[in-house]
Structures are given as structure tokens and as C-alpha cells.
Amino acid sequence: MSLKLSDKKLAVLGAGKLGGILLRTYLKKGLFVSSRVTATVRHPERATALAKELGVAVTTDNRQAVKRADIILLSVKPQTIAEVLREIALHIDAQSLLVSVAASVPTSYVEQQLAAAGASSQVAVVRAMPNTPAAVGSGMTAICGGTHAGSEHLEIARSMFDAVGRTVVLDEKHMDAVTGLSASGPAFAYIILESLAEGGVKVGLPRDVATLLAAQTMKGSASVVLETGDHPALLKDAVTTPAGCTIDGILELEEGKLRVTLIKAVVKATSRAGELLFEK
Numbered sequence: 548m549s550l551k552l553s554d555k556k557l558a559v560l561g562a563g564k565l566g567g568i569l570l571r572t573y574l575k576k577g578l579f580v581s582s583r584v585t586a587t588v589r590h591p592e593r594a595t596a597l598a599k600e601l602g603v604a605v606t607t608d609n610r611q612a613v614k615r616a617d618i619i620l621l622s623v624k625p626q627t628i629a630e631v632l633r634e635i636a637l638h639i640d641a642q643s644l645l646v647s648v649a650a651s652v653p654t655s656y657v658e659q660q661l662a663a664a665g666a667s668s669q670v671a672v673v674r675a676m677p678n679t680p681a682a683v684g685s686g687m688t689a690i691c692g693g694t695h696a697g698s699e700h701l702e703i704a705r706s707m708f709d710a711v712g713r714t715v716v717l718d719e720k721h722m723d724a725v726t727g728l729s730a731s732g733p734a735f736a737y738i739i740l741e742s743l744a745e746g747g748v749k750v751g752l753p754r755d756v757a758t759l760l761a762a763q764t765m766k767g768s769a770s771v772v773l774e775t776g777d778h779p780a781l782l783k784d785a786v787t788t789p790a791g792c793t794i795d796g797i798l799e800l801e802e803g804k805l806r807v808t809l810i811k812a813v814v815k816a817t818s819r820a821g822e823l824l825f826e827k
Contacts, residue, residue, distance in 0.1 A: 552706060553580050558616035560609050560631060562586035562597060565648060566622030568682045572711050574601060585612040609634045616640070618703065621647040621657075625823045628652050629660050636664030644700050646673045646707065650726055651823040654693030654719060671696040673704040676725045677711065679733055686712030689725040727817030735812055740765055 557579045559570050570586060573579045584603040588594050591607055598605040606612055613619050613635045623631050628649045639645070639661070647657055654672045662668050672693035680686050688708035692701050701716055708714040717725065740761050747757030772779055787793045800806070 552578050552618075552703070553583075555579065555617040556583045556615060557585070557618050557620065558612040559584070559586040559620045559622065560612060560635070561622040562588055562605065563622065565677065565679070565681075566620065567597075568679070569620065569622070569648075569677070569707070569711060570601065570603075572681070572684070573707070574603070576710055578707070578710050585616070587612045610638045613638050613643070616643055618707075619643055619645045620707075621645060621649060623649055625649050625652050628657070628824075632657060632660040633664045636661045636666035639666050639670060641667040641669055644671045644673065644696075644703060646675055646704050648675045648677060650676065650730065651723065651820045653722075653824075654691065654696070656824065658693055658695075669695050671700045673700055674719065674722060675704060675708060676722055676730050677708055678730045681708075681711035684711055687729045688712065688714045689717050689722060689729070690714060691717055691719040691722060723820040724813075724817050726820035727813045727815075730820075731813070731816040735809060736765065 557573070559566050562570055566586070570584070574581055574584070581602045586597065586601075586603055586605045587607060587609050588597060588605060589607060594605040594607055597603075609631055616639075619635070619639065621628070621631065628647075645657065645661075647654075652674070654674045657672045657674075658670065661670050661672075673690055673696050674693065675688055675690045677686050677688040681688070686708070688711070690701060690704050690708065705714045705716065740758075743761035743764070744754065744757040747760060748754050752760070768782075771777070771782060775782075783797075787797065
């Protein structure tokens with residue numbers, strides 16, 4: 548890794564589910580040093596427990612956490628992000644990098660809220676959309692830079708999310724689509740996996756065996772796509788022999804409109820992603 552992030556001071560605002568996943572991975576891999584990490588949670592008892600578990604400073608005070616922080620990882624709900632930004636605006640160093648994983652929140656919104664609350668107008672903001680497989684190092688994250696984020700800021704953010712899987716840099720106009728596809732996608736994949744396993748049970752397999760077969764088959768199929776770069780349709784055709792059993796199964800999928808249903812699920816989730824910021 549070209550960047551030495553262990554020299555940086557990290558503040559994780561909102562060390563809940565996603566923030567906790569990222570923080571645990573950073574500490575486990577030595578990406579950041581525990582003595583230079585501060586995290587925040589809502590409740591004092593949670594702060595005490597998390598500090599004991601991870602060996603880092605944990606507080607309920609966002610202002611305290613961001614003081615002299617080099618990198619601020621903002622992992623809060625979209626509905627509360629304005630409040631948090633107002634809290635920390637005057638306590639952010641102009642040299643700090645703010646990395647937001649708040650779903651559906653544009654970098655321009657973050658910049659505007661900070662500026663309105665009196666922060667430096669030059670705060671570098673990077674928006675990121677990871678997904679939950681980051682918990683096992685198989686995450687997929689898209690990142691984009693705000694007005695004042697340069698290539699060096701994107702490189703830092705990329706290093707942070709490469710630690711939990713794969714990372715791609717995109718134009719911000721695509722971020723809601725990323726939310727609809729790769730952030731919501733694991734839930735869609737779990738439904739498919741569960742259904743395959745149920746099919747295995749239906750034809751006589753023990754449930755644990757059916758689940759193992761379904762999960763490893765999905766994992767293996769995805770790995771082939773990633774490692775070969777071949778189009779999924781080409782790989783599907785390689786499995787589908789003439790007059791074989793696979794083509795009969797595919798016919799059932801087509802009659803059940805699985806393909807169009809999945810497409811519509813991504814479209815709907817993308818549309819919904821654009822609404823989250825404005826809900827109370």
C-alpha cells in the first residue's frame with residue numbers, strides 16, 4: 548500500500564453497524580493505530596463497552612472526536628447528517644478529509660451544511676457507498692470526490708475501502724444507482740440463495756447441505772465473472788448444454804420473470820435512494 552494511514556488520526560462518527568465493521572477491519576489489518584483512533588456512539592454505556600472491546604477512545608461527543616483528526620469517517624443516518632455536520636463544522640481542521648458513507652447524501656449537501664455552519668470552505672469531502680459483505684472482506688464500494696477533493700483524497704479513501712473488498716471511483720451522478728445495485732444487492736442475492744436452497748430441500752436434500760451448495764455455487768459463479776472478465780451470458784451458455792436439465796430450469800426462470808423482476812428491483816431501490824435524505 549503506497550499510503551501510510553497508520554500515521555493519520557482517524558475519527559469515526561457513528562460506530563454502529565457499518566462504521567463498526569469498517570473500524571474493526573482497520574484495526575485488525577493495522578491500517579490505523581488504535582491510539583490514533585476516536586469513535587463516537589449515541590449512548591455512554593455503548594461507548595464504554597466499545598472502548599473496552601476495541602481498545603480505542605470512544606465518546607458520545609462528535610466535536611471532541613474530530614478535533615485534530617486527519618480523516619473523519621462519517622457513518623450516520625441520512626436523516627441526522629445535517630445535525631452532525633453542524634456540530635462538527637467549527638472543529639474541523641482545514642486539512643482534514645471527510646469521508647461520508649451516509650447513503651444518498653451528495654457531497655454538495657455536505658459541503659453546504661459545513662459552510663453554513665462556519666467551517667472552512669475548502670474541506671475535502673469524499674462520498675462512499677460500501678455494502679455489508681465488507682464485514683468478511685468481500686465488500687464492494689464506490690467512491691466519488693466533492694468540489695475540493697483531489698486525487699490524493701480519493702487515493703486515501705480508496706485505500707480505506709480496498710481494505711474491506713473492492714473499490715471503484717465513479718462520477719457522483721451514478722451513486723444512487725450504486726446504492727440500488729451493490730448496496731441493496733446483497734439482500735436480493737440472499738433471497739435468490741435462500742430460494743435455491745429451498746429448491747434443494749424440495750428435491751430431497753438436507754437443509755444444511757442445500758444451503759451450502761447454494762451459497763458456494765453463488766460465490767463460485769461470481770468469482771468466475773470477476774476473475775475471467777467474461778460476460779455472464781457467455782458463462783451461462785457454457786453451462787447450458789443442448790436438451791439438458793439446465794435449459795429446462797432457465798425456461799422456468801424466464802417464465803417466472805426473474806430477470807425483469809431483478810432489474811425492476813434495482814431500478815426501484817435506486818429511485819428510493821434519492822429520497823432518503825429528505826425524510827424525517
